[in-house]
Structure formats: C-alpha cells, structure tokens
Amino acid sequence: DADVTQTPRNRITKTGKRIMLECSQTKGHDRMYWYRQDPGLGLRLIYYSFDVKDINKGEISDGYSVSRQAQAKFSLSLESAIPNQTALYFCATSDPNRGGGYTFGSGTRLTVV
Amino acid sequence: ILNVEQSPQSLHVQEGDSTNFTCSFPSSNFYALHWYRWETAKSPEALFVMTLNGDEKKKGRISATLNTKEGYSYLYIKGSQPEDSATYLCAFRTGGYQKVTFGTGTKLQVIP
Numbered sequence: 001d002a003d004v005t006q007t008p009r010n011r012i013t014k015t016g017k018r019i020m021l022e023c024s025q026t027k028g029h030d031r032m033y034w035y036r037q038d039p040g041l042g043l044r045l046i047y048y049s050f051d052v053k054d055i056n057k058g059e060i061s062d063g064y065s066v067s068r069q070a071q072a073k074f075s076l077s078l079e080s081a082i083p084n085q086t087a088l089y090f091c092a093t094s095d096p097n098r099g100g101g102y103t104f105g106s107g108t109r110l111t112v113v
Numbered sequence: 114i115l116n117v118e119q120s121p122q123s124l125h126v127q128e129g130d131s132t133n134f135t136c137s138f139p140s141s142n143f144y145a146l147h148w149y150r151w152e153t154a155k156s157p158e159a160l161f162v163m164t165l166n167g168d169e170k171k172k173g174r175i176s177a178t179l180n181t182k183e184g185y186s187y188l189y190i191k192g193s194q195p196e197d198s199a200t201y202l203c204a205f206r207t208g209g210y211q212k213v214t215f216g217t218g219t220k221l222q223v224i225p
Contacts, residue, residue, distance in 0.1 A: 040217065042202075042215035042217045042218070043204075044215075045213070090156060099147070100144070100145055100206050101159040101162040102147070102149075102157070102159065102213075103159070104157050106155070107156055
C-alpha cells in the first residue's frame with residue numbers, strides 16, 4: 001500500500017457542486033498538506049496541518065476548507081466548485097526531524113465543468 | 114512571496130550525455146533545500162534533502178550541491194538514460210515558520 005493515499009484519482013464535477021478530496025497516510029507524520037498544481041506554476045499550498053488541532057491557511061485557501069479527522073486523515077473540500085479550481089491536487093506529509101522532505105500522494109485530477 | 118527559480122525550464126539531451134540544472138533561492142532564513150523527481154502521471158518523489166552549506170548528495174548517477182550563501186543548488190545527472198526523463202523540482206524551506214516554496218521545475222527529456 002502507498003504511504004499516502006488520495007481518493008479519488010480523477011473527478012469531473014459541475015460548477016456549484018460540493019466535492020471532497022480525501023487523503024490518508026501510514027507514515028505516522030503529524031504534518032500534512034494540500035497543494036494544487038497548475039501548468040506553468042509551481043506547487044501552491046492550499047492548507048496545512050501540523051497536528052490534529054492545528055489547521056492553517058496556505059497561500060491560496062480561498063474557496064477551500066479542510067478537516068483533519070485524525071493524525072492519518074486530512075480531507076480537502078471545495079464548498080462550491082468553480083472552473084478555475086480545475087487542477088491537479090496533491091496531499092503530502094513531512095517529518096520535520098528529517099529536513100522536512102515531503103512524501104506525496106498520487107494526486108487527484110479534478111475538472112470542474 | 115519567496116522567489117524560487119529553476120533553469121532551464123526544459124531540456125532535451127541525448128542518451129549518455131551528462132547534464133545539470135539550477136535552482137536559485139533566497140539566501141536568507143535558509144532551513145533546507147529539497148529536490149524532487151516527478152515522472153509523468155506519478156507523484157513527486159524526494160531525491161535529496163539538503164540542509165548545510167556545501168552539502169553534496171549523491172544517489173546513483175544523480176548528485177546535487179548546495180550553496181546557501183549565494184542561494185543556489187545544482188542537480189547533476191551523469192550519463193543520462195531515457196528513464197531519467199522527468200520534471201525535477203526544487204523546494205526551498207525557510208527556518209522558523211518553515212514555509213516551503215516550490216520552483217516550477219526543469220523538464221528533462223532524454224532521447225534514446
């Protein structure tokens with residue numbers, strides 16, 4: 001099994017719909033992140049969580065919300081999807097005691113039509 | 114906004130050629146520099162985490178160097194193979210609040 005699992009892998013949804021992307025990890029890391037990737041842009045941070053009770057906005061949090069249900073689970077919601085949220089979304093974990101390098105999930109390709 | 118730049122944006126090399134790319138980052142408040150390899154349809158995988166000025170890391174034919182005083186890191190691939198074709202990302206992590214900023218990557222294609 002993958003260390004970081006994202007579901008779904010691909011999703012097409014309509015404008016205005018609510019959608020949740022799920023992430024679970026078996027690394028035992030406290031730190032979890034949601035990033036989005038758009039062509040020509042670097043990975044951009046949406047939200048991050050340093051433990052179950054700690055949730056922080058990243059640089060592009062508008063239109064998104066998150067829930068840290070447990071150490072191993074961190075979900076991302078789009079309350080009312082819009083077409084410019086079409087992107088590739090990655091969940092990641094990190095261990096700050098080892099330089100903080102990320103372990104990424106396999107990504108969710110989301111298309112909002 | 115922290116500026117992390119990678120060059121070149123893309124690169125085509127012949128199989129067997131050696132190549133290198135650059136990651137430039139702010140020289141202040143440095144904590145770590147990460148390199149990732151990202152193959153098409155897969156997720157980025159960590160290659161190196163570099164924390165000390167002058168660090169050199171090696172994994173097989175791939176190596177990296179770090180200069181935190183001048184704010185750059187080089188990634189080298191010796192004797193490129195088609196399986197090295199991927200996008201290579203660097204990420205700069207600051208101290209304290211530990212913000213991470215990714216570059217846009219160098220896309221390498223190795224032609225057999």
